[in-house]
Amino acid sequence: MFKIAIANNKGGVGKTTSAFNMASYYAKKNFKVLVIDMDSQGNLSDCFISPENINETLYDSFKNKNIKNSIHIIDDSLHIVPADADLERCNFDFVSEIGRETLLKRLLLSVENDYDLCIIDTSPAISLLTLNALSAVDKVYIPLGSGLFEIKGVQLLNEAIENIKNSVNFNLEIGGIFVTNHLATTNLAKNVLDYANNIFENKMLNTVIRRNIQLAESISFKESIFTYKPNSTGADDYASLCEEILSREVIVLG
Ligand SMILES: Nc1ncnc2c1ncn2[C@@H]1O[C@H](COP(=O)(O)OP(=O)(O)OP(=O)(O)O)[C@@H](O)[C@H]1O
Ligand SMILES: [Mg+2]
Numbered sequence: 725m726f727k728i729a730i731a732n733n734k735g736g737v738g739k740t741t742s743a744f745n746m747a748s749y750y751a752k753k754n755f756k757v758l759v760i761d762m763d764s765q766g767n768l769s770d771c772f773i774s775p776e777n778i779n780e781t782l783y784d785s786f787k788n789k790n791i792k793n794s795i796h797i798i799d800d801s802l803h804i805v806p807a808d809a810d811l812e813r814c815n816f817d818f819v820s821e822i823g824r825e826t827l828l829k830r831l832l833l834s835v836e837n838d839y840d841l842c843i844i845d846t847s848p849a850i851s852l853l854t855l856n857a858l859s860a861v862d863k864v865y866i867p868l869g870s871g872l873f874e875i876k877g878v879q880l881l882n883e884a885i886e887n888i889k890n891s892v893n894f895n896l897e898i899g900g901i902f903v904t905n906h907l908a909t910t911n912l913a914k915n916v917l918d919y920a921n922n923i924f925e926n927k928m929l930n931t932v933i934r935r936n937i938q939l940a941e942s943i944s945f946k947e948s949i950f951t952y953k954p955n956s957t958g959a960d961d962y963a964s965l966c967e968e969i970l971s972r973e974v975i976v977l978g
Contacts, residue, residue, distance in 0.1 A: 725758070726975045727832070727842040727861040728899060734877040735848035737869040738904035740767040741939055743845035745962040746969075748948030750841055751801035756978060758795070758839040761807035762828075762857050763847035769806035771943055772798050783810040786818065791831040803839070815852045824852060825892055829860040840977050850884045858888040863899030863973065867933070868920060870906050870913045875920055899972065902965060904933040931965040934958075 730743045740763070747759045761768040761782065769778065773796055780794040782805050794805045818824045832842065844857045858864065864885060868874055878901070889896045901924050907913045921928050934957050942952035949958040 725832070725836050725839045725842050726863075726973060727844070728863045728865055728969075729762075729844040729846055729857040729861045730867065731846045731854060731857065731864050731881060732866050732868065732874075732878065733848055733850050733854075733881050734869060734874050737848075737874065738867040738933065739848070740771070740845050741943065742865070742867050742904065742933070742962075742965070743768055743843050744771045744943065745939075745948050745950070745958075746966055747802060747843045748950055749962060749966040750843075751799070752950060754801055755840045755975070756838070757802050758835065758842045759802065759804040760828075760842065760844045760857075761805065762811070762844055762853050764807055764809050764811035764853075765847065766806065766808045766811075768845040769804065769808070771946055772796075772802075772804050773806060775808070778806050778808065781805070781810060782807045783813060785831055786814055786827055789831070791835060795835075811853065814856075819852060825855045825859045825888070828856040829893075832860055837978065841975060850880060855884065855888060858885060858896060859893045861893075862895065863897055865899045865969070866901040867904045868901055868916075870903060870916050872912075872916060872919065875916065875923060878924075898927050899969065900929040901927050902929040902931055902933060905935050906932045907935050908932075929965065929968050931961060931968050933961045933965065936961070 730739045747757050751757045782794060785791040785794040795803050797803050846854045846857045903917055936956055936958035938953045938956045939949055939958040942949045949962055
């Protein structure tokens, strides 16, 4: 199971939108995908299931040391471990536990052979939960909003990635950074893209996710952009992103 986290400590940059559409794209391509919502806002869970249909959540997995009971089946190719506000308690409940950064990594061992790909959505904070995501994955993919402040914000995440890499997850790498919500017509957006390409060099992906209101609409209907508006720029951009990631990673199908 190849594991990726979508992370950026800046809020509202398209982490959840990216996790949702990437998971939907790969599932449509018949990858067996496990989605994990590591944000107590539960936004990614809302994309897939209504709260009344949620039984156990990721918080229960941490508490009971069992992830299988929290897996909800969306279809044959797509399963999700949902989150709700309870998840926030992990940042306190497990803070003095030995190995607290690797709780998720250890939970995932029991499903390692059940999926091809695991996609983890994280919260806009470098919390114990986000450190757990970074400890568990092979690669981090970073969506970058279209403002100059956003680029500076990535430095903090970079430090967290380095710390995790030097302690509990030696193989962790940034898989790629991609600009989201891009408005090609503004000078600011063009400058940000040039600046990011200069700073992050080979980490920058070629794909840019353009601003597309249908991406926001589709989520409110609990539909991926690929079923909601398959001919939109949003669908084109997320398909390109997913294909570009496939061209960079070795994902072994089970
Ligand atoms: N390319 C895009 N075009 C238009 N709207 C977008 C695009 N990407 C994301 N959005 C919208 O921007 C808002 C924030 O996106 P999203 O929730 O994916 O960000 P996030 O990084 O997960 O936020 P948070 O940090 O709160 O978890 C949402 O309303 C979403 O629909
Ligand atoms: Mg989010």
